[in-house]
Amino acid sequence: MFLSKFISKIPKISKFVKHIEESYPSFQSLTTSNIPKNWLLSFLAFGLDAIAVYIVFLGFGLDFDFVFTTMISFSSLLFGVLTLVPAGIGVTEVSFVSFLTQEGVSLSLATSIIIMIRLTGIWFATGIGFITTKLLFQKRYNLV
Numbered sequence: 001m002f003l004s005k006f007i008s009k010i011p012k013i014s015k016f017v018k019h020i021e022e023s024y025p026s027f028q029s030l031t032t033s034n035i036p037k038n039w040l041l042s043f044l045a046f047g048l049d050a051i052a053v054y055i056v057f058l059g060f061g062l063d064f065d066f067v068f069t070t071m072i073s074f075s076s077l078l079f080g081v082l083t084l085v086p087a088g089i090g091v092t093e094v095s096f097v098s099f100l101t102q103e104g105v106s107l108s109l110a111t112s113i114i115i116m117i118r119l120t121g122i123w124f125a126t127g128i129g130f131i132t133t134k135l136l137f138q139k140r141y142n143l144v
Helices: 002-008 014-022 024-059 066-082 091-102 107-140
Strands: none
Touching: 014 024, 024 066, 024 107, 066 091, 091 107
16 A cells, blocks of 8 residues: 555656556465465576586586586676666677686687577577467467
8 A cells, every 4th residue: 555655646657556556466466375486486497597507618618616607697697687688688698708708718618608508598498489389379270
């Protein structure tokens, strides 16, 4: 209710108070039962991503420790997210390469690593999503 009272005092967004009040039951149901499950799922997903990045590092012959590779990966992802560019394209790659070159990794090797990580991470999943969507639409609408 505090949020509704606060927003109703702001002229430009006071018209959204009704919609915010309608969302309270949904927000409450999401926060009471699903948060522990979602945290566990997120922890699992981020953990698998960190393991995949570590394996890519090992595949390229770099034997940094697991925590260091995870910090480099997630820090560069965070920088990309903060730019509000979809998937952090550009900023994530540049910051990742910058972190690695500061550790003495050659520019070509650092670039190859980030390309591999991005291809196997975000773009592989995106490609599978596009293919799956196309197949589901073909099946649903009998497209040949």
